[in-house]
Amino acid sequence: MxxxxxxxxxxxxxxxxxxxxxxxxxxxxxxxxxxxxxxxxxxxxxxxxxxxxxxxxxxxxxxxxxxxxxxxxxxxxxxxxxxxxxxVVEPKPLKSCKRRASRKKSMPGNSIHPLIRGARDMFLKGRETGNGYLKPYKWNLVDIITSSQQLDNALKIVNTVFLEFERRGWEARLEASNKQFHRPQVDDRPQGGKDRYDVNHWSPGRSTLVYLGSVAICQWPFILTHLWPIKLTHLS
Incomplete structure (x- = not known):
């Protein structure tokens, strides 16, 4: 046959x-x-x-x-x-228009993006890996690597970024079941270094994607390990 x-x-x-x-x-x-x-x-x-x-x-x-x-x-x-x-889907050319005119209206400050809604419970329902990160109970979840102490901060930051994407007309969602995207291996060390083995990070079953028109971009996993003085500024 x-x-x-x-x-x-x-x-x-x-x-x-x-x-x-x-x-x-x-x-x-x-x-x-x-x-x-x-x-x-x-x-x-x-x-x-x-x-x-x-x-x-x-x-x-x-x-x-x-x-x-x-x-x-x-x-x-x-x-x-x-x-x-x-x-591979050939991306369509972007229309020449003023970006600000095509933006959506601002969302309320207390809005929760669909990818973030319910994610906290799934992370806390899971377990901690050997290096202190959370491995969520659900496999298909937003791509965040964090500890239980920094979970709320991580979700708040990613939620703010995703809401800004939506305001611009860019859709953030999980990859479909065809699994064409692969994110790189995570290195949580600030300065990087040589390859290391037995690093126990979780990885989602489906990548988190941001769609700009007909172009899908795989999100680099968001990592929050320590409480840094982070200030979220408006994306220009």
């Missing part, structure tokens, strides 16, 4: 030309599996009863294929050996 890759455009054409069961049979998979592939590639598929309505002469609508985003795969890799270069 040939295991050639299938693009989202190809899959879109196929699932709207024949029932899912027939398309799935062509690839040697179940219709439920193919439905999950469509979800992973953000390919709309016919609703239940679509082909019966079509056979009865009823008019049915066919949605257009949405534009590709960093949240979804571009290719169904049937061999299992994904080439990362095939899943």
């Amino acid at each position: 040939e295991y050639s890759d299938v693009s989202r455009e190809e899959l879109y054409d196929q699932v709207w030309q024949a029932p899912m069961t027939k398309v799935a049979q062509q690839y040697g998979v179940s219709s439920s599996y193919l439905a999950r592939v469509c979800t992973q590639l953000n390919v709309p598929r016919p609703e239940r009863g679509h082909w019966s309505k079509l056979a009865a002469g009823h008019k049915v609508s066919v949605p257009t294929l949405p534009s590709a985003t960093p949240d979804h795969d571009l290719i169904w890799c049937r061999s299992g050996a994904m080439d990362p270069t095939k899943n």
